[in-house]
Amino acid sequence: MDSLYIVVPCYNEEEVLHETTKRLIDKLNRMTADGLISPDSRILYVDDGSKDKTWRIIEELHGQEPRVLGVKLSRNRGHQNALLAGLMTAKDMCDVTVSMDADLQDDIEVLDAFIGKYREGYDIVYGVRNNRDTDTGFKRNTAQAFYKLLKFFGVDAVYNHADYRLMSKRALEGLAKFGEVNLFLRGIVPQIGYKTATVEYSRGERFAGESKYPLKKMVSFAFDGITSFSVKPIRMITTVGLVIFLVSLIMLIYSLAVNAMGHTQAGWTSMMMSIWLLGGLQLMAIGVIGEYVGKAYMETKKRPKYIIETVLRDK
Ligand code: UDP
Ligand code: MG
Numbered sequence: 001m002d003s004l005y006i007v008v009p010c011y012n013e014e015e016v017l018h019e020t021t022k023r024l025i026d027k028l029n030r031m032t033a034d035g036l037i038s039p040d041s042r043i044l045y046v047d048d049g050s051k052d053k054t055w056r057i058i059e060e061l062h063g064q065e066p067r068v069l070g071v072k073l074s075r076n077r078g079h080q081n082a083l084l085a086g087l088m089t090a091k092d093m094c095d096v097t098v099s100m101d102a103d104l105q106d107d108i109e110v111l112d113a114f115i116g117k118y119r120e121g122y123d124i125v126y127g128v129r130n131n132r133d134t135d136t137g138f139k140r141n142t143a144q145a146f147y148k149l150l151k152f153f154g155v156d157a158v159y160n161h162a163d164y165r166l167m168s169k170r171a172l173e174g175l176a177k178f179g180e181v182n183l184f185l186r187g188i189v190p191q192i193g194y195k196t197a198t199v200e201y202s203r204g205e206r207f208a209g210e211s212k213y214p215l216k217k218m219v220s221f222a223f224d225g226i227t228s229f230s231v232k233p234i235r236m237i238t239t240v241g242l243v244i245f246l247v248s249l250i251m252l253i254y255s256l257a258v259n260a261m262g263h264t265q266a267g268w269t270s271m272m273m274s275i276w277l278l279g280g281l282q283l284m285a286i287g288v289i290g291e292y293v294g295k296a297y298m299e300t301k302k303r304p305k306y307i308i309e310t311v312l313r314d315k
Helices: 015-033 054-064 079-091 108-121 136-150 169-176 187-193 217-228 232-260 267-302
Strands: 004-010 042-047 069-073 098-099 124-129 165-168 198-200 308-312
Touching: 004 015, 004 079, 004 108, 015 042, 015 054, 015 108, 015 136, 042 054, 042 079, 054 069, 054 308, 079 098, 079 169, 079 187, 079 308, 098 108, 108 124, 124 136, 136 165, 136 217, 165 169, 169 187, 267 308
Parallel strands: 004 042, 004 098, 042 069, 124 198
Antiparallel strands: 069 308, 098 165, 124 165
16 A cells, blocks of 8 residues: 655645645545555654744644654745645655645545555546636636647646646656756646556635735736746747847838839837837747746756755654
């Protein structure tokens, strides 16, 4: 039987930790009793530099419950990095991991189905939401637009899958080989390969606390997701540039011809329009190219994605 580690990144989650721990331990106990996982299965919390009592609560829970382990990052590094820190720590301790949010929005009853797929030989199992009823209309629409954009730019990502996902030990070993600093797990995981499956589940409301993904973070997440995986925006700019170049050639011939025929034009309108249009296009192009240059710059520095301060292991 294989040991399962549930990896949970936490940023200021003091309000949910007790309840989450209670429910997860109960679930792990039931799964152990059903013979799905081995008794040494654990919950691994990653404290992503929280400013509240999150780490103190994790230490307390670790003292009381043999099933609770913890990793403390040296500072806040964001959801994706915290998750990676947890997965990389768990990789050397267990056979299979499932990542999920601290707020238990993802239905934990489908863990049985995850493990079922794993035992059939799937290395990666994606949890896919079958509804978005609990989201606000705004979040629903922006999420939809996000997946459409990813698809348009040719990024291979699973539709309606957040980070609720099972990964086997060897899938994690594959993940460890991706050295990029700018991490977009939903884009990288499909690149690992191996047999993958999906499991549907319904997502509920956060039962306490508030979302740690405000609009600003969502936008930057979407930007990173696209530019980390696709050079299509740069190509589009090149195409637009080419088309404009062709148009300007035609314009050149036209104006020379008009000039030769002696019809002089006032020309103010057309000049103003082309200055503004070209100026705008150029700025946009420089912006997109700058985005990639910036990414390359960050990657060359090879800065660590996270620094682990403490690990609470099995006693
Ligand atoms: N999180 C994190 N670091 C951050 C922000 C969020 O580890 O900087 C964690 C957070 O504690 C939660 C998960 O990432 O467990 C997802 O965040 P949240 O539930 O707030 O996002 P939402 O479900 O609203 O998209
Ligand atoms: Mg959540």
